[in-house]
Amino acid sequence: MNIVQEPLPTGQPLAEALIQDFSQVSHLYQYNPADDNSWSERLKWLDQSDRLRVGRKELVTQLREFNLKHNPHEAVTRHLDQLEQPGTAVIVGGQQSGLFTGPLLVIYKAVTIIKAAKEAALKLNRPVVPVFWIAGEDHDWDEVNHTYVLSQDLQVTRIRIAHEHEQGLPVSWSELSAESWEQVAGELEQLLPETEFKSGLLELYRHSATSSVTLSESFAKLMGHWFGKYGLILLDSAATELRRLEIPVFETMITRNDELEEAYLEAAHDMLRLGHSLQADARENGANLFYIHEGERLLLFKQEGKFCDRKEKVVLTKQELLERLHDHPERFSNNVLTRPLMQDSLLPVLGTVLGAGEIAYWGLTRGAFRRLDMQMPILLPRESFTLLEGTLQKHMDKYSLRWEDVKDREVFQAKRETWLSGQDALHLSERFDEIKVAFTGMYDPLIEQLGGIQAGLTKLGNANRDKIIDQIDYLRGKAKDALEKSNEAGLRHFDRIELSLFPLGKPQERVYNIFYYLNRYGADWIDDLAVIPYDVTGKHRIIYL
Structure with missing residues (x-):
């Protein structure tokens, strides 16, 4: 497996500045992740601020219960034992619980968390454990109910689980039927080609599904299967037992809500003033x-002094909201701006692994951390990869295509057209151009002369000329179709390159699911990911398989 660093812009200036020029964004973020002093300073602050977080023992008790059920590995137990002890820090990151774990970036985030925790422990000579935050409280079912694989006939195919999800219900609360689980298993089985790994993969999925009630549980079992041996602790943010521990934090968020709102709005104003777009709605x-x-x-x-939703289905005074909190904490959850505060109120977070978009919206939260006498943790860019299979590499070499050519769609299409034109021994495009020029050159003077005989003949002549040109273009199109058909094999190579690396016009890691690659290369491929040297910058790398 060869690994090469290749640029892939994130489109998020804040995320890129965090690593490349921290001075530009030091007013938005607390620590420079590339500076070793940031790590020791953050650890010192964690030691001094343990009282600001929920009790370690109570938190670990809840995490033990969840992980024993879905992620029962000895390495996880050891890390939970460490987390229970004062002084242990955490590297955390999270994602929604997608079908089959969702896109590849989820896997890369888990790998980054594990490697960053190991690196920090060596750097600081202190236990640092990895935690994956399953965002089970999120309610956007359409974001998590599907995933994509590349079919054998070169179609980016969506697998979607059929389920009547109640609008607005947290994903971790939505129970799935055996028929729903089996439906997507059948679709996956049809789409994956026959390999030595296929039957084991399908068995793994069916085991995770039949022993799960919700998508979050299936997600946890799959993540535990692949990453439990590395000690990755799983946390479901929608767990009822967790909510009871969070009551004091929600209480603070409610009683000091005006202060938090002010902090978010001030940060939003500053970001807009500096020309940055907002990635979260303040x-x-x-x-x-x-x-x-x-x-x-x-x-x-x-x-008017009350808390309500837009349609006023709920209208509560602050005191009534606090009473509901103590009676029914499971009814409360965070949005993207308060979730960072909750995360740091639960866990001794040394660093949090984020995608580029997440880094951008975290820029709105530093003032909110300060209002609650907290500090924003170190923000660590998620590692980014593109998997380039051996046959794909051969195709790129054959057509003299570089990474830069493929990532720019316009350049890639131009290369494709240039190659196809090179297969045209008759030089059809030039000949059709010549014919059109020659035809109009002879016909236009005639039309002009006909107009001298009768004015109406000019209009008729122009219409007639345009119809003939349309017919020439029609034949030209048919000739090009025939040329493409005769060079179908080469064009399929171009299609496979584009659909493999940038499906739906997006980076591979944002679309395809891990099952496609596990089916081709086996589970050892994940272990290979875990030993790739950690890169705190998160710069994009190509893995040549």
């Missing part, structure tokens, strides 16, 4: 909290 009068009412997760706002 709204005036926004409470930045969700309340679950009759199975629907409602975003709360403040209006």
